[in-house]
Amino acid sequence: MNGNDMDRLEKHFKQWKKISERLHVQLGPVMEAQKVIEETWRPTLEFQKVLKTQLRPFLEQQRKLQKVLEGINIPSYQIPDLSPFTKQIQQYQNSLSGIITPAFEELQHSFRELPPKIQEALLLLAQHGWYLDFNMPLPSLWDIKEAMSSGEIDEVEEALVEYFESQLDEIENSFSAQFPHRSHIIASAFKAHRNGEYFLSIPVLLAQTDGICKEVVDQYLFMKKDKKPRTAIYVEQIAADTYKAALLSPLAASAPIGASEHEREEGFNLLNRHMVLHGESLDYGSKVNSLKAISLVNYVSQALEKDAGYP
Incomplete structure (x- = not known):
């Protein structure tokens, strides 16, 4: 932007x-x-x-x-x-x-005029492994977008780490209320995160992200069709609702978290679901990556909230 x-x-x-x-x-x-x-x-x-x-x-x-x-x-x-x-x-x-x-x-x-601006900001966030918390005020999204576009990646990441760390209780409670049958799993993942056991928290969070997508819209985020996440099928069905489609745009576009082997360039070192769950990555267990996974599962649970009016 x-x-x-x-x-x-x-x-x-x-x-x-x-x-x-x-x-x-x-x-x-x-x-x-x-x-x-x-x-x-x-x-x-x-x-x-x-x-x-x-x-x-x-x-x-x-x-x-x-x-x-x-x-x-x-x-x-x-x-x-x-x-x-x-x-x-x-x-x-x-x-x-x-x-x-x-x-x-x-x-x-x-x-x-808002939907294309929202979509652009959310996709840029996703390219850096972060996902929107719908409780963030909208102007904050523009601030993040502007800072990232200006190359202030480290400063933005530091701010996002602080934000999501401060929202852990709220996110866990909200998730458990929306998906009570998954609450015991998410509780274990959050406990591992709070204990600094990030190698344990991240795989569970990524698995739950895919599980929610399959449960709510009958499509997987980490499976591809025509080089796009299969959740894009759902987003395309609600394309007429431009505001909602913009909010869900990260579910319809390729991002590092779901990049396939052919999409990952040499030297790729971002959080990637395939590399984590298939044992290819041995250094993914950081606090930042765990919070990125939390931002993703939180975003998906909010964006695909059952019976929601949008997100």
Whole structure:
């Protein structure tokens, strides 16, 4: 993402802030006035409702009489309009619409530009072995993306290590709540991580990642089809939902964690599922790699949360 992209995103956030402030200023008096009117006329409207109920039998008899005495003019009775301020209430509603509609049009325009930016940021993270925690504030994602693009990889990695280490309890609890039948396995993996036994935690975390994908969308992350993870099949099915597809884009693109033997260049030394589980890598057991595996299993459990509205 270049400087212009970041400027546009910054502009979007400033626009949202201005819209929020404007809505607060403009809607406040309108909502208060409408509330006063509704409170003032509530007894009258309630009386009108009661009157209508009481007159219903009489009006029904009138209709029957009109059918029997065709040709005879029977006076028609109507319930009086006891809401003289109906027009005023309507004016306030129109005023609300005039404020809210343009504001939401601006928001919709901004959100239309978000998916490609989100996808670009998430894919860059994945290329370095890290995955999004959906509890991170969105601006943090832009900060990470900008720093990585500027070559500040070590600084970003240090920040991510600190972040995920601070979120261990939250991530474990959230995972166990979502997949209680896997909680005993994930608990063992997290215990191994906290004890510094990273050679034990990482394989378990990677295995659970694949297991969740198979369980929820019936596709494996670490199996390929047309050089893409098989989970790409699921992501392509929801492509019309551009925001959700952007959030799931790491499940549809090749990344070092799932790189095959032919995709790994000479000197490849990143965390790789095949190399770990097939005993090819003998030095994968580091705290950083364990936290990367935690970020991955956490991302997958959030992104593929059962019955989720998106992620």
